[in-house]
Structures are given as structure tokens and as C-alpha cells.
Amino acid sequence: EAGVTQFPSHSVIEKGQTVTLRCDPISGHDNLYWYRRVMGKEIKFLLHFVKESKQDESGMPNNRFLAERTGGTYSTLKVQPAELEDSGVYFCASSPGTGRINYGYTFGSGTRLTVV
């Protein structure tokens, strides 16, 4: 089974530019999550999709962040315009739908975003 795929693995952009991160979840996983780790801090929840719908976006920092999940498959997270404090590692995770035994989310390797 292919894992959760994220790309790019690393992105360096200038303040004010736009960056789009992509996540391909495990096929058949209805739940898709975005998390972020800022240097020196814990991994923090950003938002949760169930299929194509946003279930919980309480962790999104501000309106510069826009997440979409086209047709309930892959997801993108766009940061526009990027600020220095957006630097960090962005993780995507997926899990099977509700009602199924679920022993843990599967995380991707992350996108390391550096805003200079």
C-alpha cells in the first residue's frame, strides 16, 4: 500500500510570495489532516477533511492559509502571502473513514517550508 505522499519535500520562498503544498493520502482514506511543526514547538493541528468537506479548521492560523481537497482525493494547502512565521514543517496525515477500526493516522514525510 502506498503511503501518504507530500510534495515538495522542501520549499524556500521569499516573504510575500505564494506557496502551494500538496498531499496525496492513502487511497480510500476519507480523513485527511494537515499539521504543522514550527521550530522548537510541538506539532499542531491545522485542519481536517472528511472526503471533500472541511470537518474542523479550528487550527488554521489566519486567512492567508487556504486548504482544499478536490473530489475527496488529494489536498492542497496554499499560503498567500507567506510570512516569516509560516516557516516550519507541514505534515499531512490520512486515516480510514468513521466506523472502521482505526489504529492510527498515517503521516507523510512532510514539506519543509522556509520563508526568507
Add this chain to the structure above:
Amino acid sequence: QKEVEQDPGPLSVPEGAIVSLNCTYSNSAFQYFMWYRQYSRKGPELLMYTYSSGNKEDGRFTAQVDKSSKYISLFIRDSQPSDSATYLCAMTLIYNQGGKLIFGQGTELSVKP
């Protein structure tokens, strides 16, 4: 105050040692407790999963949850150099409905040959 507190380390032990990793938390409503292992430049990987209080053992790993003290632990017996990684505790309120995870900061572990 953070919801989940975890000593970031680093923690260095000799091969074969017993390792004890711990987290404390403040929200008594947490029901599901997990330990993730993260190697450098990789995503977190689920190691252990426990519901409510009690112990769970899987090979060299034992997870303990004490809800009365709001304290969880992971023990690694006969530690190996391949166990060198960052260990993250995580917890959630509603697991099978896809609840979001609340993570500790992670403890960096190094096992020396």
C-alpha cells in the same frame, strides 16, 4: 500552559538500557493516548495506542496511562541504536470519529552502541 507537556531531552542512553519517556496533560477529557516515533526527515509513525487507563505491551515497548495523575509513559526495554529517534506523545478526545491529535513537543532519544 500547554495541554501536553513533554521533556524535549535530548536523552542519551547506552545500548541495552531501559528507557522511560513521559508526558503529562491537563485535559481530563482525553481518552485516547498514542506514542509516535519520528526519524529524522520523516513523518511520525504510530508505535502504541491505548484507550483510557492501563498498560499495553508490544515487544520491547510498554505504554502506560494513569488518568488519575494525567500521566502517560512509554518504556523501551533492551534499547537498540535503531531506536534513536524523536518520540512524540499524542492524545485525542474522539478517536474513531477522526479527532484531532494534540502532541507533546517530543523527546529526542539517542541510543549509543
